Each structure stands twice: as structure tokens, then as C-alpha cells.
Amino acid sequence: MNQRPEPAEGVLYVVGTPIGNLGDLSPRAKSILAKVSAVACEDTRRSGRLLNQLGRQGPFFSFHQHNTQSQIPKILQLLREGKSLALISDAGLPGISDPGETLVASARMEGHDVICIPGPCAATTALVSSGIPSSRFCFEGFLPTKNSERRRRLGVLAKEERTTIIYEAPHRLLKLLEELIEFCGEERPLQVSRELTKKYEHHIGPNIAAALEHFTTNKPIGECTLVLGGHTPTIPQEESDEDLKSQLELLIKKGVSSTEAAKIIAEKSRKSKRYLYDLIHRKA
DSSP states (O other): OOOOOSSOTTEEEEEOBOSSOGGGSOHHHHHHHHHSSEEEESOHHHHHHHHHHTTOOSOEEEOOTTSHHHHHHHHHHHHHTTOOEEEEOSSBOTTSSSTHHHHHHHHHHTTOEEEEEOOOOHHHHHHHTTOSOOSSEEEEEEOOSSHHHHHHHHHHHHHOOSEEEEEEOGGGHHHHHHHHHHHHOTTSBEEEEESTTSTTOEEEOSBHHHHHHHHHHSOOOSOEEEEEOOOOOOOOOOOOHHHHHHHHHHHHHTTOOHHHHHHHHHHHSSSOHHHHHHHHHOOO
């Protein structure tokens, strides 16, 4: 199937950029960034260095959490005029824990095509290197800073059975690890990854206690990606027939009929009413 030339008019390209190693920028991403009409980037100074290396001559401008409301109308106008636009963040895929999510939704609401140019992502990079189950996982990103909201989210995460990915700033990492021990216990599987794809890439685990011990004596540097193992629910121990029969006989001594007693015990056990009724009349 023939593909239309890229970049195409009136299209917003969401481009993944390296999270550390510049060699991870794909040829397609390089081509898009060099040729689009304009580039919206989180930090023009940081992204400017990358764009200059690609030989980009066209304009680029800032788009971040503090100017979202003023910049989105301008970007939509460029798309209406048939301009092609690339959106990049400082590192990784835009839209993951940044305002790119809002821009993509706004562009789609106006009927513009939005195409993602795949690239590195700290969340999935840390996940697949962790050795923690990755077949089912959820992304939490940065936890709330307000104490009440933060503790509520931690309570939810403590019971989450899927692997959870959390982002945290280095100066808040120790506090987060202490909170995770409080809510999840010391032995919950955990890997803390930092400097991903860079020369000094570092992974600390295998559990929360080990990570806290390490970072208590080694000051965290650089944003961290935490891969937290899921909660393993406790399987209630099945009661023996002898225990169930004792409970049934106690109810019957209180004047409850055999049928009603079987119904009551069935509601709190995994046995059927018929099984329990037969158990009442079973000879020892």
C-alpha cells in the first residue's frame, strides 16, 4: 500500500525523542523533525540542541504545562492553515505525564489527523528490564503531592494486583520509598531505574526495603522510574468439613432449621447449600 509523503499538511505528529541515548532517535523521527512546518517543544533550549543537530532550519516554539491554554489555539490555527506540526517533549513520548495529552485531544476534536512516531518511553523501558511481571501493568506517573490525595492513591496502589509504574523526582524518592513500605511492606518487589539508556544506567531492587537501604546511603540523582510488583491477594484457607459441621450444629442448637443453617453458612463459605445440608445429616 502506498503511503502519503511525510510530513503531510494539517497533521500533528507526536514524536518520541531519546530519553538519554541520542542513538535511539529513529530515522523516521529525524525526517519528520527536519521537515515539518513547525515544532512545539517542552523546552526550546534543550530541544533546540537536538533540532540543530538534525539541521532543522524552520521555527520551533515552547509548549509546556504553564502555557497550554495560550498555545493550543495557536497550534490548532497552524493545523487549519495546512501546516504540519511536530510535538516533542524533553525526553520520551509526549502525552505521557505532560500536556501533550490535552493538545492531542483538542486536535482530534477539530478533525485533524494525529500520528505518533514511536520512540523511547521511560515507563516501558524500565518495565521490560525489571524482571517484574509485565503481561498486565498500569501507569501511575507522578503521585499527587497533597498529603490526603497522595495517601488515598497509595492505598489503592497497595491493593493493585497488576505491576504499577511510578515516576518520582530524586528529592522525593526517599519519602516515596518509606510510604511504599508503610502501605505495601518491605518485601514487595520493586525496581528503581535511573539514567535509562545513558552511560550510567542504574537499576536498584529487588524489593522496596533494598531500594530504600541503597538510596539512604546513595543520594538519588535524576528522575526515577519505579516498577512496583502487584499485590498478591491472600487466598482464604478453606474450612474443613468438621469445622463447617460444628458451625451448622451450633446454629441448629439456637433453633435455626437445617435448611436455614445451610443457607447461612453457604453465604460465608465456598460450599453449596446442598452440600452443607447433606453434611448436617452425614454420620460421623
